[in-house]
Amino acid sequence: MPAGWFRENFTVKSLQFAWRSLRRDFRAGELSVLLAAIVLAVASMTAVGFFTDRVGRAVRAQAAESLAADMVVRSTAEISAGYLGEAERLGLEAVSQFGFPSVAQSDSGSTLALVSAVSPGYPLRGDLRITDKLFGESRVASGIPGRGEAWAEPSLVARMGIAVGDSIQIGSSQLRVTQVLEYRPDQEMGFLSMAPAVLVNLEDVPAMNVVQAGSRVTYSQLYAGDDDELMQLRQFLNNAKTEQEQVRGAEDASEQVTQAIDRAQRFLTLASLVTVILAAIATAMAARRYSLRHLDTVALLKIMGATQSFIQNTLLLQLLLITLMTAVLGTLLGYGAQYVLAWILSELMSFDLPPANLLSGVLGLSTAATVAVGFALPHLLPLKTTPPMRVLRQDLPPPALSAGLVYLIALAALTAMIYSIVRDLKLLMYIVGGLMAMSVLSYAAGSALVRSLTRFRGGVGVAWRYGLANIARRGRESVVQVVAFGLGLMVLLLLGVVRNDLLEAWQQNLPADAPNYFMVNVQPEDWPGIASLLDAGLGEVPEFLPLIRGRVSSIKGVPVDEYTISSPEARRFVRRESNITWTPALPESNEIRAGKWWGESYSGDPQLSMEAGMAAMLGLTIGDPVGINIGGEEFVAKLTSTRFVEWDSLQPNFYLILSPGEVRELPQTYLTSYYVAPEQRETMRLLLQEYPNVTLIDLEAVLQQLRGVIDKASLAVQAVFVFTILAGVLVLLAAVQVTRDERRFESAILHTLGARRKVILQGIIAEFVALGALAGLLGAMGASGIGYLLAENLFDLEYHFDPLLWLFGLTAGAIIVGVTGTLATRKAVNEPPVKVLRNA
């Protein structure tokens, strides 16, 4: 053999050798727990990654569609035709749209309608869906309504009692309804714009003669095309646009939803992080065991000529192979699991999800690498320093491993991973701090529980005594197992039991006569009639509040466009129109925080009262002037008070309240909320019959829907935590593996001393049932504690401890841990003692 062959053939040889020994170790079952743990960590992370990525992309696509274009300019005044010319020059598609509210009349009745007049080409994104008759099968429209035609929304057709083919009058024009308009991409969401829409041809508008000075009209231009050209047009528009013109792109439209999705993604990813941490613990335990079992093999390899660097490279290569394999396997599993999440939430999503993006698989690789490098490597690498002398002297201690260093590496790996998820240093510190606090707390609680077992040892039978003694003897491992399982159970209990308890507590907390109906869109002239109808039917007239649509246009004399606002929430607030009311008396569910309420008889210069949080976000203090634009009319009000608003009171609540005065003259509708007893429902039917223009919202139905949403969402989160329970199982298996040789030897000795197999097995069952019960207890304790904190501090509710929680926690823990632990240990106990003792 040539000298230096070792180094020459090093890489290929290492790889071959690494692969071969890995295969053999795998075959011998030495790696099962380690591989399963990393696969589980990867699956849990990628399932969430794939799923949230799909939802995120669907929502962004939806946002573009909700504009019916890639970019839109809107204004209350006519928009320059020059913009269309510029868009055309850039090669973009462009159409015009013109919207206004108007009364639609027919022989059988009249109703307020939102008329949307469009030019050919509309919509640029998404489709119009139409049908030939009410509730008929809808199809995609190939164009827009022709001259003299109208496409009416189903609610308009129903309210007016007309059919396709009938005529309606808008202004001075007669239009024939030729289609029922089932869907248009930019249809308004939210119940305040529930006036039904009519789609007409833009060229029919002049003949209608409805648009006069002061009319509430919206002019729009819609553009679509490539990103570069859109960007150029945006720059052009930013320079050219007038004060009234607002430019919105798909990213503006989706900003809020995107933020919500990002938040959900972070939350779910952090949830799966719990799984990753438990899986990492199982990995570390399995790696430690692997390392201890391979000391002799490594010493032998050194005897045969293997150098330290060869051993090291072999270990590194093996770990690399493990990382790749587990990443692929885990990602595939995660890919499958995300379909389950999508299926659970499918009812909540009104849109189809795009196919999963395989790029999310990168997360799988980084998860596998983090767990492998952070938790397995520190235990494996010291193997390389095994002295070859070990083959002659078995009593040589294993290579020393600095515990501090191992934890440090693990913590660093974990921190890096969390940072890659949250990308926010402050949040990172909170999470790492929180995790560490949680670890310390749960470890302390787990230790206390394990220690408390010693008390029972005196009063139980031999099997239980043996089992409980085992738990106490392997104190640290026992605590780790109790904590690992307890955490998984805690989250499941929190979502499964405590969530319901909190919802019920909230509902019980509401007064019996809390409003269950909202009425909006009440025209001023209808108010007296409706009030007397309610008085007759319900025996009381609820308070009606005027509702004005308007938006903050300047703050302290500075136009909002130029005013710096750091809070995204506040930025969104000033960008859109909001609901404003005026009232002489402070509404019930409000409380003055600063300044002074104007008093019931005030009618002087306009004063403004703002929700305290929003005022703070806008940097406002008492006395500051705030400009408000209502229907194109601009006026300035002085901020004279800020309010705390009890948003969950089920009363109409407002960010902005104006003092009575000139606002009385502005266009407004009324809204109210009230309680309707089941036997009074008939009144609501009568009301709708007589006043078809009002919109009634059944809060109970809304609450039920909301509850459905919460149920589904928690089910999805619970699904994510099923991985956590599995990770707990792996921690248990890893712990059992570590003690397997010891257990075999012990039960052989016990057999030899005359213990029956049944008694030994009962002892094992007792041990794991007790461990599981402790874990369940810890889970129930944690879930109750968190439930209590949430109820007291966040929701301001009285929390009742639920006995079901404890019962469920104890039983689930005892069963899961009892069965898995016993199954995993049974084989070791069943081996013939002669065989065990001879090989010892």
Add this chain to the structure above:
Amino acid sequence: MQVSSPEGSLTILENVTFVVSEGEIVALVGPSGAGKTTLLALLAGLDRPSTGDVELCGHSLAGLTEDGRAILRGQHVGFVFQSFHLVSSLTALENVMLPLELTDTPDARANATEALVSVGLGSRTGHYPKQLSGGEKQRVAIARAFVTSPKVLFADEPTGNLDAASGDKVIDLLFEMNRKSGTTLVLVTHDKELAARCDRVLTMDAGRLVS
């Protein structure tokens, strides 16, 4: 020679000087604690003396790093142990293939099979150590030691864990292999009969070579 230990500098071996010729069979005997195993470890480069040197196959071990000594062992040295040291997760064949795989020798499987046949275990290649008797395990270990055709073979109490009959078989095998391949044999043993069959006997007591 002195060896330092965690408890301070302990004189375990002193004034030990001897030469083993190529192809020679040497027995190291002496009471427990005499320093036989320590001497064996030094000879094989598993440990380093505080002073003095060992020359193995023409190489001074004192001038070599741990890795250098490992490489030298890989090239020239075979080992047989009292407790066999077979890897439990590997079959008999895989155990014998192990040193060949380490040196990336071609036809590892064929060579290893041949080695197992030559120790009379041709029919047990697929068996795991736990399925073999003590004597069989030691024969697998011998096949593993000889499969790389080492120049020197160190054996630490090779019959220590075996009954008399199996022990005799193992020793016969070792001697036969030595005859066939001319391998130098250094045996540590308590067995006087075995020692008597060797070319030379080195007796140790309290860290010194007494004869």
